[in-house]
Amino acid sequence: MRVKTDTGLSELEFEKLFMELEKMAFNFAYSIVLNSEDAKDAVQEGFLKLYRSKEKLDKNKNIKAYLFQIIKNVCFDILRSKRNTQEIENTTIKINNSRETELDRKQIIKEAMNILTTQERMIIGLLMFEGFTSKEAGEIMNLSDSTIRNHFMNGRKKIKNFILKNYPDYARSL
Amino acid sequence: MKCKHVKEILSLYLNNLLSDTEKNEVEQHLKNCPVCQRELAIEKEIQNDLEMLFKEEYIKAKQNTHSGRLFKKTETKGIFFRLGLAIAATILLTISLAILRTGASRNNPYFIDTKITNVSIKETKIKDIKFIDEKLKTKVKKIGNNIFLVNIQGGRND
Ligand SMILES: [Zn+2]
Numbered sequence: 001m002r003v004k005t006d007t008g009l010s011e012l013e014f015e016k017l018f019m020e021l022e023k024m025a026f027n028f029a030y031s032i033v034l035n036s037e038d039a040k041d042a043v044q045e046g047f048l049k050l051y052r053s054k055e056k057l058d059k060n061k062n063i064k065a066y067l068f069q070i071i072k073n074v075c076f077d078i079l080r081s082k083r084n085t086q087e088i089e090n091t092t093i094k095i096n097n098s099r100e101t102e103l104d105r106k107q108i109i110k111e112a113m114n115i116l117t118t119q120e121r122m123i124i125g126l127l128m129f130e131g132f133t134s135k136e137a138g139e140i141m142n143l144s145d146s147t148i149r150n151h152f153m154n155g156r157k158k159i160k161n162f163i164l165k166n167y168p169d170y171a172r173s174l
Numbered sequence: 175m176k177c178k179h180v181k182e183i184l185s186l187y188l189n190n191l192l193s194d195t196e197k198n199e200v201e202q203h204l205k206n207c208p209v210c211q212r213e214l215a216i217e218k219e220i221q222n223d224l225e226m227l228f229k230e231e232y233i234k235a236k237q238n239t240h241s242g243r244l245f246k247k248t249e250t251k252g253i254f255f256r257l258g259l260a261i262a263a264t265i266l267l268t269i270s271l272a273i274l275r276t277g278a279s280r281n282n283p284y285f286i287d288t289k290i291t292n293v294s295i296k297e298t299k300i301k302d303i304k305f306i307d308e309k310l311k312t313k314v315k316k317i318g319n320n321i322f323l324v325n326i327q328g329g330r331n332d
Contacts, residue, residue, distance in 0.1 A: 018243075018245055022243070022244055022245070023232060025244075026231075026232050026235060026244060027228050027232065030228060030231055030232070031228075036231040036232075036234045036235045036238075037235070037238070039231070039235060040235040040238065040239070040244055043235075043244040043245060044244060044245050044246070047244075047245040048245065048247070051245075051247060105223050105226070106223070106226065106227050106230065108223070109220070109223040109224055109226075109227050110227060113224075113227075124224070125228075127189055127191065128189060128221070128224060128225070128228075129225070129228060131189070131190075134191055149186060149191055152185065152186065152189075152191065153182060153183065153185060153186055156185035156217070156220070157182070157185070159220055159224075160185075160216060160217065160220060163220065164216075170219070171215075171216045171219065174212060174215040174216055174219060
């Protein structure tokens, strides 16, 4: 997508980039914070930072990777400030927990995501959804191709083991 | 390829993260191995559920915006503003509760409705703390027979 100069994104180019990356950016942010509101905020912050510096951006550099790095940092800030103010676990009182009777698949998968390291979650977020290649993910995460694949594998393995151990009914019908 | 190895890399296989050679080997193995076929079915299920979770949360996030976009070019109050409010609220409530606790005599405990929909503290400044669809994170400590200490640990202000 080279235009005349290599520096700076036009309004239109920025808009195009936003449309292209909005969902991926959300998925990535969500994989870190595991909360829709916070992920939304991180996407907003991330694109805002990119927007403000759009005149200075070098199109030969990997803008995508740059954006995702910003989002990652914003997400870490969010996690950090939350950690300082509260215990992360939501300790609402469970009065009548119906978990035993019906499997809430969304809840289960969320619980499973929660036991992964942030790094494993991020890599899953990057590779799974309308994906980055492991090489691109490596650029964002500053890790080698094979390390990325290993983390992905381990993350997914943890999810599977967690579910099979805690929710044996999950796979019964398969 | 042995089952153990195939099992390890099935998630990579599902996400197109294997080399062509590896991919072929996995497919060959799957043809004749019902055990790994079942493993693959489980991995697919997990994959679907993960996709569903992310998709639903994305839709939810978009629905919570005015424009349906996750980005607007103007500054927003953003997360840190909200967190700030939450912190302030936490501190205030904790302090108030602490004051109330020490201020009250032992014969005069606060009775808290355990249903959490409507909490009231007897004889005082805080009336009816409403927990709107569990968005506030709370920690409730039982400090006596019918006495609970509610600690509000922040949450959303929207
Ligand atoms: Zn096998």
